[in-house]
Amino acid sequence: xxxxxxxxAAASVAAGLVMALGVAPREVTQGNVQRIMYVHVPLILxxxxxxxxxxxxxxxYLVRRDEAADRxxxxxxxxxxxxxxxxxxxxxxxxxxxWGTWWTWDARLTSVAILFVMYLGYLLLRGTIxxxxxxxxxxAVLGIVAALDIPLVHFSVYWWRTLHQPPSLMKPGGFTGxxxxxxxxLVNLIAFVLLYAYFVARRVRLLRAEAEAVA
Amino acid sequence: MSxxxxxxxxxxxxxxxxxxxxxxxxxxxxxxxxxxxxxxxTLGGDRERLAAVLPGVLWLGFVLSALLALGRTFLxxxxxxxxxxxxxxxGDKSAIYLGKLAGNLALMLVVEALxxxxxxxxxxxxxxxxxxxxxxxxxxxxxGLAAVGTLFAAMTANVRARELLFPVLxxxxxxxxxxxxxxxxxxxxxxxxxxxxxxxxxxxxxADVVYLAVSxxxxxxxxxx
Amino acid sequence: xxxxxxxxxxxxxxxxxxxxxxxxxxLEIRAGEAVALLGANGAGKTTLLKILATLLRPTRGTAxxxxxxxxxxxxxxxxxxxxxxxxxxxxxxxxxxxxxxxWATLGGLAAGADEVTAALAGVGLERAADARVRTxxxxxxxxxxxxxxxxxxxxxxxLDEPFAGLDQRAKKWLEGRLEALxxxxxxxxxxxxxxxxxxxxxxxxxxxxxxxxxxxxxxGSLGPDDIQRLYAAHTEDGL
Amino acid sequence: xxxxxxxxxxxxxxxAVALLIYWRRLAKKEREMEVxxxxxxxxx
Numbered sequence: 233x234x235x236x237x238x239x240x241a242a243a244s245v246a247a248g249l250v251m252a253l254g255v256a257p258r259e260v261t262q263g264n265v266q267r268i269m270y271v272h273v274p275l276i277l278x279x280x281x282x283x284x285x286x287x288x289x290x291x292x293y294l295v296r297r298d299e300a301a302d303r304x305x306x307x308x309x310x311x312x313x314x315x316x317x318x319x320x321x322x323x324x325x326x327x328x329x330x331w332g333t334w335w336t337w338d339a340r341l342t343s344v345a346i347l348f349v350m351y352l353g354y355l356l357l358r359g360t361i362x363x364x365x366x367x368x369x370x371x372a373v374l375g376i377v378a379a380l381d382i383p384l385v386h387f388s389v390y391w392w393r394t395l396h397q398p399p400s401l402m403k404p405g406g407f408t409g410x411x412x413x414x415x416x417x418l419v420n421l422i423a424f425v426l427l428y429a430y431f432v433a434r435r436v437r438l439l440r441a442e443a444e445a446v447a
Numbered sequence: 448m449s450x451x452x453x454x455x456x457x458x459x460x461x462x463x464x465x466x467x468x469x470x471x472x473x474x475x476x477x478x479x480x481x482x483x484x485x486x487x488x489t490l491g492g493d494r495e496r497l498a499a500v501l502p503g504v505l506w507l508g509f510v511l512s513a514l515l516a517l518g519r520t521f522l523x524x525x526x527x528x529x530x531x532x533x534x535x536x537x538g539d540k541s542a543i544y545l546g547k548l549a550g551n552l553a554l555m556l557v558v559e560a561l562x563x564x565x566x567x568x569x570x571x572x573x574x575x576x577x578x579x580x581x582x583x584x585x586x587x588x589x590x591g592l593a594a595v596g597t598l599f600a601a602m603t604a605n606v607r608a609r610e611l612l613f614p615v616l617x618x619x620x621x622x623x624x625x626x627x628x629x630x631x632x633x634x635x636x637x638x639x640x641x642x643x644x645x646x647x648x649x650x651x652x653x654a655d656v657v658y659l660a661v662s663x664x665x666x667x668x669x670x671x672x
Numbered sequence: 673x674x675x676x677x678x679x680x681x682x683x684x685x686x687x688x689x690x691x692x693x694x695x696x697x698x699l700e701i702r703a704g705e706a707v708a709l710l711g712a713n714g715a716g717k718t719t720l721l722k723i724l725a726t727l728l729r730p731t732r733g734t735a736x737x738x739x740x741x742x743x744x745x746x747x748x749x750x751x752x753x754x755x756x757x758x759x760x761x762x763x764x765x766x767x768x769x770x771x772x773x774x775w776a777t778l779g780g781l782a783a784g785a786d787e788v789t790a791a792l793a794g795v796g797l798e799r800a801a802d803a804r805v806r807t808x809x810x811x812x813x814x815x816x817x818x819x820x821x822x823x824x825x826x827x828x829x830x831l832d833e834p835f836a837g838l839d840q841r842a843k844k845w846l847e848g849r850l851e852a853l854x855x856x857x858x859x860x861x862x863x864x865x866x867x868x869x870x871x872x873x874x875x876x877x878x879x880x881x882x883x884x885x886x887x888x889x890x891x892g893s894l895g896p897d898d899i900q901r902l903y904a905a906h907t908e909d910g911l
Numbered sequence: 912x913x914x915x916x917x918x919x920x921x922x923x924x925x926x927a928v929a930l931l932i933y934w935r936r937l938a939k940k941e942r943e944m945e946v947x948x949x950x951x952x953x954x955x
Contacts, residue, residue, distance in 0.1 A: 249923070265915035268922040275926070294668055311933075318929055322922040329915040350619035357616060360606050365729060370602045373665040374616065377595065380661055381620050384654050388623035391646060392630060427930070434937050441944045445951065446690060449780045456777040460763065460770075467765040467804075528759025531727060536778040537750040543778075671746075 234433045241426035248274075248420035256416040268326040270416050274424040275319035276344055280382075282312025282428055283351060287379030290372035299443065300436075302368040305375055307435035309354050311428050316348045339393035343385050350378050350385075364443070450542050457546025462553060464523050471519050471554060475512045479562040482508045483569055497570060502632040506625065508562045509555075509585070510592070510618075516554050517596030518613050520547050521604035530604065534670060544597060544666040551593045559585055572636070580641035581632065587651035588628035594658035595620055601669045627651045678703045678859045679724065679828055684733035685883075686719055693719050695883030696733070703827065706850065706860035706873050708891075710903055711880035717863040718758075720880065721830050724861065725755050737828050754826030754858075756834055760813040761820065764806035768797050768816050771805055775820045783823055795819040796845065810837045818849060829853060831862040847873055867899045879906045 252270035259266035289305035292298060323341050324334045335341070354374050361367035465471055486504050490497045524530045533543055563585070567574045574581065599616050603609040618625075628651070631644040641648065677700035686694040693716040701707050711717045722728040723735055726746035734741055740748035762771050769788055776783035783791075792801045795815040805813065814834065821829065834850075835843050850873045854860060862874065871877070871891060877899060879887040886906040894902070 253919075253923075263915060265918050267919050271923060271926050294665070314929065314933055318926050321925055325918050325922045325925070329918050346619055346622050353612075353616045353619060356612060357602075357606075360608065360612055369668050369671065373598070373602065373669055376665065377598070377620060377658075377661055380657050381623065384623035384650065384657065387650055388626040391650070392626050431933065431937070434941075438937060438940055438944065441941075441948070445944065445947055446687070449777075449782075453778055453780065456774055460766065460774050463770070464763055464765045523763065527761075527763050529761045529763065531725075531755070531757060531759065532761035532775065533778075534727060535725065535750050535753065535755060536775075536780075537747055538780050 234430070234437060237426065237430045237433055241423065241430040244419065244423035244426050248416065248423040251416035251419050255412075257412050259413075262330060265326060265329045268322055270420045271424075272319060272322040272326055273417060274421040275315045275322060276340075277421055278424040278428045279312045279316035279319060279344075279347070281425060282308045282315060282432075283347065283379060283382065285432075286312060286351075286354075286375045290375035290379075293368060293372045294376075299368070300440070302372065303436045303439040303443075304432065305371065306358060306439060307432040309351055309358070309371075309375070310435060311431045313348065313351045313355055315424070315428065316344055316351070320344055320348055337393065339390045342393070343389040346385050346389070347382065350381070354378060450539060453536075453538065453542040454545040454549070457543050458549040458553075459546075461523065461547065461550035465550070465554065471516055472557070475515055475554070475558040476561060478512055478515060479508060479558060479565065482511065482562070483565050487569055498636070501566075501570065501572065502629050502636060505563070505566055505632060506588075506629045508566075509559050509589070509628075510621075510625065512558045512562065513555055513589070513592045513596065514614050514617070516558065517551055517593065517600050517617070518610065520551055520597055520600035525604055540667040540670040541663045543670065544601070544662060547601075548593055548597045548662075551597055552589060555589050555593060556586075559589060576638060577635040580635045580644070583641060583648065584628055584631045584635065584644070584651070587648065587655055588624050590655045591624035591651060591658055592617075592621060594655060594662050598658075598662040598666060598669065601666065623650060623654050627654070675702065677701060678738050679736075679861065681720070681724070681735045682733055684720070684723060684730045684735055686716070686723065686728065687731045692883055694723075694730075697880070697883070697885055699878060699885055699888070701828075701859045701861060703857050703859050704854055705875050706854050706862060707876045707878055708871050708874035709861060709863045709878050709880060710865070710867075710899075712907055715880045715907075716883060717880055718832060721757075721832055721861065721863055724828075725753060725757075725830050726750055752827045754821035754824055754829045756814070756817050756821055756829070756831045758832055760810075760817040762805045762808075762813050762816055765804060767802045767804055768792060768808070768819075769801045771816060772820055772823060776823050779824055781824060787823065791819040791823045794822060795849070811839065811842045814838065815842070815846075818846070822849070822853070825856075827858055829858050829860045831860065833864055834862060835864060835866060867896045867903065871896075871899060877902070879903055881907045 252267050258264050286305045286308040289301045292301040327336060328334050354371060357374055358367055358371050490500060524533055596617055599613060603613045606612055627647040631647040634644045679701040681697055681699040684694055684697045697720060709717050723730050724742060726742045726749050729743045737749045738752055742749050772788045772791060792798050795818055797815055834846060874891050877889055877891050878885050887902060
């Protein structure tokens with residue numbers, strides 16, 4: 233099953249790549265550098281999915297103390313942090329030619345950076361506690377608190393940015409809605425979600441093997 | 448109503464231990480004086496620069512002393528080997544959370560009042576008009592910090608490198624509270640009425656409600672040992 | 673002593689990392705009965721005590737107190753428990769009376785001032801009732817934690833080396849208190865290293881070796897040297 | 912507006928490399944787990 237998911241993910245990533253670099257039109261104002269959007273936006277949206285899955289799995293673990301749920305949370309956190317980290321990196325690579333600087337306190341990049349640090353803390357907590365059962369419990373609580381914090385982070389960062397200077401026109405990740413842009417974006421989004429699912433599946437299988445080896 | 452009595456017992460115990468040992472209070476008072484001098488040396492001279500930076504500096508002082516105070520929440524239990532005693536107390540553990548939270552709030556508010564007073568005197572800021580609004584913002588912000596801080600202090604009480612882990616876990620989660628309080632303080636110090644920062648106040652209230660609710664619901668799980 | 677055991681441990685296994693500290697421990701204690709648990713250092717005595725005290729979850733097997741599973745219903749178990757562990761659970765900056773009052777209130781007991789004074793008198797601390805616990809000796813701190821436990825009138829008492837560090841007079845006094853609790857119907861599990869007079873309280877001796885109960889016998893008329901011989905025999909085989 | 916293909920390549924390249932590293936790390940750990948299992952498998 234996991235292997236099939238792997239091939240499916242690989243195929244859709246390849247398709248996404250072709251569409252992003254070939255099929256999608258050359259953006260009028262930004263030029264081809266805008267094609268970074270087709271990997272930057274899916275990475276961030278997939279990481280949001282990862283953090284939602286993490287919170288739900290944490291809740292399931294707390295209610296049913298089901299180790300499998302904890303493993304899903306752990307795997308989802310790991311892949312989520314990687315994706316959001318890559319999202320930030322690609323965002324700043326995109327920002328350099330567009331705004332002339334690697335980093336701007338743009339609302340979206342800021343809130344994504346905060347998520348990155350918050351869930352990096354989740355992985356740090358996971359790594360610090362030896363006793364697996366206690367680590368699972370504490371990480372479940374942190375997973376839920378962090379997820380509930382995401383909307384608060386978004387509101388506060390947006391008000392902090394938009395109430396003073398108008399949102400910059402060429403903001404990376406701005407959705408110019410023409411369909412020729414939307415299709416490649418959608419395909420790439422599905423590709424990265426499948427990739428996320430594939431990585432989580434393999435990581436969960438590995439975590440289960442590690443747990444069984446000890447029991 | 449043994450729930451309230453148990454929460455009060457925990458709060459009373461913490462404040463009694465604190466009043467007699469004065470460990471944390473001394474550390475925090477000394478820390479805020481230190482902070483004041485550092486800011487005085489670096490910023491004291493230039494009035495305009497000071498006014499622009501003051502809200503950030505003030506809240507930096509509040510947050511750093513909050514980290515010190517909150518990080519020590521379960522220190523007395525750990526040092527006197529009473530952690531297992533808390534674990535084995537039958538009944539709803541969130542009463543212990545509320546007791547610890549009250550103790551933390553009292554301690555943090557005392558230090559914040561001191562820091563605010565010192566700043567007002569040493570940087571001769573006219574707090575007069577802004578004070579009522581400031582009190583509201585400080586109370587809501589401190590509650591937000593303490594609500595999650597007390598929960599995370601319980602989580603990191605028995606963990607290796609807890610002094611490092613605690614701020615790393617707490618600060619990112621507290622970004623909304625930090626943004627709201629600094630921006631609101633900035634506006635208030637510029638003379639704007641509290642209504643002008645209504646949206647920040649609403650965000651702080653929402654954050655406090657979320658933090659308190661999730662902490663009360665999950666504290667039992669954290670205190671399972 | 674009624675027949676139904678109040679403490680029942682069935683094939684409990686506990687693994688730390690890859691090391692099985694407990695490997696199938698089974699034990700039963702009835703109300704009003706005291707069991708002394710002997711064993712070498714690291715044999716898992718304190719681990720078993722912690723599992724019964726709901727502080728550790730067994731990797732496998734079950735342990736119940738008055739029918740409540742320690743892992744699944746810790747709250748119900750804790751209401752019946754009295755634990756005197758290595759740590760005396762005392763706040764040095766509070767007085768003996770304040771400590772008792774705090775633990776009683778936290779335990780949900782409506783212990784009035786007179787009850788607290790009586791408990792302090794019961795453990796011979798009435799003179800030091802209002803002194804800071806910081807000034808107490810180890811023996812006095814142990815007596816204070818015993819007073820804390822007796823206030824709650826537990827049905828099961830878990831004691832981790834209660835006699836360690838006590839002088840002869842305090843040992844004899846503690847023995848008397850434990851006999852009184854037993855007579856009142858409490859079940860006692862006492863982890864100890866000494867084979868001396870303190871075992872007088874125990875109705876049964878259990879030796880923990882190789883992760884299992886290697887010996888479980890009535891104390892009867894066994895003198896200290898008989899116990900020594902039995903213990904040596906079983907711990908050698910166990911290693 | 913210059914096309915900055917270099918930046919596009921950098922973004923895609925970085926993402927590809929990172930995903931590959933993670934994938935290889937998973938594969939390596941899985942192989943290690945197989946070896947560990949064979950070693951600790953109880954003798955039939």
